[in-house]
Amino acid sequence: MKHDRPISTLALTLGIVSALSGCASTSSSPGDGSIVLKSVRGFHVGGERVSLQGLPTKEIRTNPQAPIRISNPNGDYQVGQLYVQQFSLVSPKGKVPILLWHGGGLTGVTWEVTPDGRSGWHEFFMRAGYDTYVSDAVERGRASWARYPEINKIEPEHRTPNQAWDIFRFGPSDGYASDPAKQKVHPGQQFPAASIDQFGKQFVARWTTSDAWIQKAYNELVQRVCPCIIIGHSQAGQFVYAAAQAAPDKIKAVVMVEPASGLEPAKFSGATVKHIPHLTVWGDYITGSKLWTTYRGNVQRYTSTISAAGGTADTFDLPAMGVRGNSHMVMMDKNSDEVARLIRNWLVKQGLEN
Amino acid sequence: MKHDRPISTLALTLGIVSALSGCASTSSSPGDGSIVLKSVRGFHVGGERVSLQGLPTKEIRTNPQAPIRISNPNGDYQVGQLYVQQFSLVSPKGKVPILLWHGGGLTGVTWEVTPDGRSGWHEFFMRAGYDTYVSDAVERGRASWARYPEINKIEPEHRTPNQAWDIFRFGPSDGYASDPAKQKVHPGQQFPAASIDQFGKQFVARWTTSDAWIQKAYNELVQRVCPCIIIGHSQAGQFVYAAAQAAPDKIKAVVMVEPASGLEPAKFSGATVKHIPHLTVWGDYITGSKLWTTYRGNVQRYTSTISAAGGTADTFDLPAMGVRGNSHMVMMDKNSDEVARLIRNWLVKQGLEN
Numbered sequence: 178m179k180h181d182r183p184i185s186t187l188a189l190t191l192g193i194v195s196a197l198s199g200c201a202s203t204s205s206s207p208g209d210g211s212i213v214l215k216s217v218r219g220f221h222v223g224g225e226r227v228s229l230q231g232l233p234t235k236e237i238r239t240n241p242q243a244p245i246r247i248s249n250p251n252g253d254y255q256v257g258q259l260y261v262q263q264f265s266l267v268s269p270k271g272k273v274p275i276l277l278w279h280g281g282g283l284t285g286v287t288w289e290v291t292p293d294g295r296s297g298w299h300e301f302f303m304r305a306g307y308d309t310y311v312s313d314a315v316e317r318g319r320a321s322w323a324r325y326p327e328i329n330k331i332e333p334e335h336r337t338p339n340q341a342w343d344i345f346r347f348g349p350s351d352g353y354a355s356d357p358a359k360q361k362v363h364p365g366q367q368f369p370a371a372s373i374d375q376f377g378k379q380f381v382a383r384w385t386t387s388d389a390w391i392q393k394a395y396n397e398l399v400q401r402v403c404p405c406i407i408i409g410h411s412q413a414g415q416f417v418y419a420a421a422q423a424a425p426d427k428i429k430a431v432v433m434v435e436p437a438s439g440l441e442p443a444k445f446s447g448a449t450v451k452h453i454p455h456l457t458v459w460g461d462y463i464t465g466s467k468l469w470t471t472y473r474g475n476v477q478r479y480t481s482t483i484s485a486a487g488g489t490a491d492t493f494d495l496p497a498m499g500v501r502g503n504s505h506m507v508m509m510d511k512n513s514d515e516v517a518r519l520i521r522n523w524l525v526k527q528g529l530e531n
Numbered sequence: 532m533k534h535d536r537p538i539s540t541l542a543l544t545l546g547i548v549s550a551l552s553g554c555a556s557t558s559s560s561p562g563d564g565s566i567v568l569k570s571v572r573g574f575h576v577g578g579e580r581v582s583l584q585g586l587p588t589k590e591i592r593t594n595p596q597a598p599i600r601i602s603n604p605n606g607d608y609q610v611g612q613l614y615v616q617q618f619s620l621v622s623p624k625g626k627v628p629i630l631l632w633h634g635g636g637l638t639g640v641t642w643e644v645t646p647d648g649r650s651g652w653h654e655f656f657m658r659a660g661y662d663t664y665v666s667d668a669v670e671r672g673r674a675s676w677a678r679y680p681e682i683n684k685i686e687p688e689h690r691t692p693n694q695a696w697d698i699f700r701f702g703p704s705d706g707y708a709s710d711p712a713k714q715k716v717h718p719g720q721q722f723p724a725a726s727i728d729q730f731g732k733q734f735v736a737r738w739t740t741s742d743a744w745i746q747k748a749y750n751e752l753v754q755r756v757c758p759c760i761i762i763g764h765s766q767a768g769q770f771v772y773a774a775a776q777a778a779p780d781k782i783k784a785v786v787m788v789e790p791a792s793g794l795e796p797a798k799f800s801g802a803t804v805k806h807i808p809h810l811t812v813w814g815d816y817i818t819g820s821k822l823w824t825t826y827r828g829n830v831q832r833y834t835s836t837i838s839a840a841g842g843t844a845d846t847f848d849l850p851a852m853g854v855r856g857n858s859h860m861v862m863m864d865k866n867s868d869e870v871a872r873l874i875r876n877w878l879v880k881q882g883l884e885n
Contacts, residue, residue: 211621214566216654219643221732226709237688237739239635240769240792242829244822252693253709255731260640267565281593284673286614289573300570319638319672321735324689334591335678337606355580355607377609378575381675385591415594438594468598475596 212303215265219319222401223394224258229327256323257390260285261312261398264299270306272529273404273429277302277311278395280411280437282336282383284318285311287410291509292372292379298408298508301517306530310402314416315391317381333382338373341380345505346462346469347373363462367502367510376509392416396423403427406529408520410434411505418479421450430527432520434458435505437472439479447482454489454527455480458520460503460510461496469505489527493519566657569619573673576755577748578612583681610677611744614639615666615752618653624660624884627758627783631656631665632749634765634791636690636737638672639665641764645863646726646733652762652862655871660884664756668770669745671735687736692727695734699859700816700823701727717816721856721864730863742769749774757781760883762874765859768792772833775804784881786874788812789859791826793833801836808843808881809834812874814857814864815850823859843881847873 232250239246262285277299279287288299288311299311316322316333323329343350347368352361357371369376395416399405404427409417414436421428422445431453457480463469480490495503495516503510510516524530586604593600616639631653633641642653642665657663670676670687677683697704701722706715711725723730749770753759758781763771768790775782776799785807811834817823834844849857849870857864864870878884 212568212571214568216650217566217571217618217643217657218650218654219640220648221640221729224732226728226731239737239739240742240766241795242769242792242826244825246822248688248690249694250689250691252691252707253731254689254691255728255734258732262643264571286573286575286673289571289616294574296570296572300572303571313673318675319640319667319735321672321732324736334602335604335608336602337604337608339606340603353606374580374609375575377580377607378578378612378675380609381673382678383593385593388594412594415596438596441595468600471598472596 210304212300213267215267217262217264219260219262221258221260221320223315223390223397224255227254227256227323227328228252229254232327250324254323254328255321256328257315257387257394258320259312259315259391259394259398260319261310261402263402264303264309264311266303266306266308268306269308270530271308271406271524272531273406274308274310274402275302276398276402276405276407277309278407278409278413278417279312279314279317280413282334282380284313284379284381286318286379288508291369291513292376293369294372295513298513298517301514302408302521305521307406310398310405312395312398314413315387315394316384322382322384329384329386331384331386333384335382336380338377338380344468346460346466347504363502365461365502366504367512368504368506369509369511376506388415392419395420399424399427404429406430406432406524408432408434409436410508411437414438414476415440419444421453422446425449425453428453430524430529431455432458432523433476434507435460436476439476445479445482447484447486447488451483451486451488454491455483456491456493456520456523458493458507458516459495460505460507461501462504491523493523564658566654567621569621571616571618573614573616575612575614575674577669577744577751578609581608581610581677581682582606583608586681604678608677608682609675610682611669611741611748612674613666613669613745613748613752614673615664615756617756618657618663618665620657620660620662622660623662625662625760625878626883626885627760628662628664628756629656630752630756630759630761631663632761632763632767632771633666633668633671634767636688636734638667638733638735640672640733642862645723645867646730647723648726649867652867652871655868656762656875659875661760664752664759666752668767669748670738670741676736676738683738683740685738685740687738689736690734692731692734698822700814700820701858717856719815719856720858721866722858722860723863723865730860746770746773750777753778753781758783760784760786760878762786762788763790764788764862765791768830769794773798775807776800779803779807782807784878784883785809786812786877787830788861789814790830793830799833799836801838801840801842805837805840805842808845809837810845810847810874810877812847812861812870813849814859814861815855816858845877847877
C-alpha cells in the first residue's frame, strides 16, 4: 500500500479518525496506522498432569555463585498444553477473532515476522481490524515440551535448513547453503533465501507422537475463545479440519495455507462443515514436488466433500492466479502482503467484517 | 486501583484523553485505558550456526496421511539465539523502553499473565507508557533449544512444582499438592497457590551449561535495542548485571526482582555502573530460607560496590516496607500490581518518564 502523504501527516489524520471511532484503527489499508489494543495476554490452554516416580536425583548448580543443589525429577509435570497470545482490539472490525495456527517444527513466530525482518501476517490482520490469537502448539515454543523418554517416548526431530530447503520448496534438495551466493533456488522464488540463517532460528523440535495432545488442546482453545476464523499452515491442516468437525458451530471460516494433510476418510463428513466457508491457498512449484502433489491430493479429497455437500470450498492456486514464486512459507515470501490481501478480501466476501 | 465510575464511562473519558495525546494511554492509573501500538513484532537475536555430520537418518511420518520420509539430522543448526517480542507504543511516556528478562526454567510468559488469570507486569508497564521487549532466553520458549547430546552436552532439568514449592518460597519443602486443600503454604502467602497447575504449564526445560550463550545473546540485544531499562527476575540477575557492565552507556536503570546471583568479584567494577541506578526487590520468607539468604548475600555483595562507588543501589525489602507475603514470583502474587506501582514510582524518581 502506497501513500503519497508523508507518514507524520498520515499519523495525524489517523489519530483524528481514531478519536472518532473509540481510538481503533480505521485505515482501509492494513499496514498503516496504529493498533489500539484493549489487552494483550499470553496463557496456556489444555494439558494434563503426569506424575513420575523412581527417577534418580542429581546435583546441579544453576549459577556460578549458587550452592550445589539436589535436582529431584520425581513429581508432577504439566504436559500437553498449548500457549496462546491474545490480542484484543478496542474496536475490532472483524465480526469474530482470527486464530493463527502454525505448522510443524515451528511456532507462532511464523506469523510475527519474516526472516528478512518485514512485518508478518499477524500485524497485517490486526491492522485489518481482527482480534487475534497466536498459538504455539503443544511441545513448541512457550507451550513447553515434556521430557523424554519418560513422557514423550521418543526423541524429537530437529529439522535442518538443509532438509527444509526441498520440503519448503525453496529450491532443489541439494540447494541449501548458508551463503546466498552458493544457494540454488527455484526460478522466480519469492522466499527471502538470503535470510535462511534467520529463518533457521525459528525452528523448534517436533515430535511425531503428539497429535492427540495437540488436537485436544486446540479443541479446548476453540471452546474457550470462539466463534472465530482459523488461519492455519501446513501441519495445522489436520488439526484445523478436525477442530471444525468437532465444533462446527464455533468456526466461521477456515483458511488453510499449504495444508500438509486433509482428514482420514473415517474421521469426517463434508456435510458437518458445509456451512463453514473453506479456503485453501497453494504456492508455486507444487507440480514438481512428489511430496506436495501427494499432500495436495489428500487435501482436495477432503475439501471436495465440502463442495459435494453444497458448501464453499474455494482454492487459491496462486500461480494459476498470476501470483508466482511462492514457497511453502507463503507468509514469509517477499509478496506475503499481497497474499494476505487476497485472503482478507475473501474473508470480506464471506461477510466476516463489520 | 479502584474507580467509582463504571468502566464504560471511564473508557469514554480515556478515549477523549487519548485523542488529545495522539491516541496513547495517558491514564495515571496503569491498568486502565487502551494500549496504542505502532507495531508488535517478535524476532530472534544472537546465536550461531553449528554443523553436525555422521548422524544416522531415520524414517518418520509427520501426519497420518503423509508418506514415510527420511529424516536426516545432518546439516546446519541455528543455536544460542534468544527470542524477543517488541511492543512499540505510538506515544511512549517512558524515555527509554523496558526490557523484561525472565528467570530460570521459565519464559517471557512470566510477565504476561498470573496463574490465576490476572494481567501481568508486561501490560502494567505498557499501560504506564513504556515500550517493551519481552524475551525468551536461549533454549527457552520461542528461542528454541539445541539438540542433545550432540550440541548441548547434557540433558536439561525439567523442574516439578514439587521442587519449586520450596525454592519459590510458596511453602515448606513438603508443601506441594495439586489439590489446594492439601497444600501447605507459608502464613500470609500471596502466591495464587490454588492455580499451581496453571503455573506448572509455564515451566520449560533449562540447561545449566548455556550461560555463555545466554549472555552473548542478551549483550547483542542490548546493542541492538537500547538505551533501555532492564527489569529482570531470578536467574536473570547475573545476565542483567553483566550486560550493564558490558554496556554501561546503554542501560539507564536496572531493576532486579529476587535476583539469584550477583557477579563473581573478578567480573565487575561497581564504579563502571555507578551512574546506573539499581533497584533490588525482595519478597517475604527469605530469612527462613538458607538458599535465599545465600543468594541475597551474593547480590548485596555486588550492589554494595555500586553504593560504595557513589552510585544508587536501592533495595525494596518488601516485608520491611509493610508489603507482606510475597513469594519468589512477585509478579504473579496477588499483590503484583501493588509491587509494580512501587517499581514504577522508583523509575519516575530516577527521571525516566517524560
